[in-house]
Amino acid sequence: MRRRKGLSPEDRDLWSRVARTAVPLDPKRKVQAADLPQMTDLPPARPAASLSVSPSTAAAAAASLPRFRIGQAAGTPAPHLARSSTPAERLAQAGLRMDAKVHRKMSQGRLAPEARLDLHGLTLSAAHPELIHFILSCQGSGLRLVLVITGKGRGDHGPLPTRPGxxxxxxxxxxxxxxxxxxxxxxxxxxxxxxxxGAYYVYLRRFT
Known part of the structure; x- marks a missing residue:
């Protein structure tokens, strides 16, 4: 029986599947259309879905992004947010716990402190016990208004780094x-x- 020349449709289909995954040895050689017969059993490719964003959504997303000034690092807070309140400002917001008239005179410097403690130049570890002894001793002696001097400070020198003042x-x-x-x-x-x-008025409770 004489053998038929050429490939059957099934063989050509199989060959096209293999040829589509092969890499030619000569990259300059273009694959001929005859070498890659079309496959009729595969569904046509679907076009990619388009993504649409409404203008209002885009504007809201842009408004939520952080804003930076030129030269400002990403982790650096904005200048109007970087400043923290001072100790005096925090004390003023703490509320009044003494007679208002006496507090007004004290704040205006019209009351003379009955004793004073100068901590200026001491380290934190040395200043803390000095402050405890001074306050408790003054209260035990019946004093009401004392002055504690800290200095504005450029930083305390100790084994660990500390903030200025x-x-x-x-x-x-x-x-x-x-x-x-x-x-x-x-x-x-x-x-x-x-x-x-650089100093604080400390108004003491009556010793009981």
Missing amino acids: ALRHQVPYWLHSPPLAAAVQQVTAAHYRHGGD
Whole structure:
């Protein structure tokens, strides 16, 4: 029986499947259309779906993105958000816990402190016990208004790095924490004649 030449439709279909996955040895040679017979059993390719965004959605997304000034790093807060409140501002917002008339006179520097403690130049570790001893001793002696001087400070020198003016920031926290919280009634930034931002008026509770 004489053998038929050429490929059957099934063979050509199989060959086209293999040829489509092959990489030619000569990249300059273009694959001929005759070498890759069309397959009739595959569905036609579907066009890619288009993505549409409404103008209002795009505007809302743009408004939610963070804004930066030229030269500002991504992790740096904006200038109007970077400033933190000072200790004096935080104390002024804490509320009044003493007689209003006495507090007004004290804030205006019209009341003379009955004792004073100068912590300027001390480290945090050295200043804390000095402050505790001073406040408790003054309360035990029946004093009401005392002055604690911290200095505005450029930073305290110790084994660990601290923020500039660490004493000025830390002393109000100590005065409102045990064991001094029970003895202290009010803490206010001192008048300029008694040290201004570098000192605090401490109004003590009556000793019982």
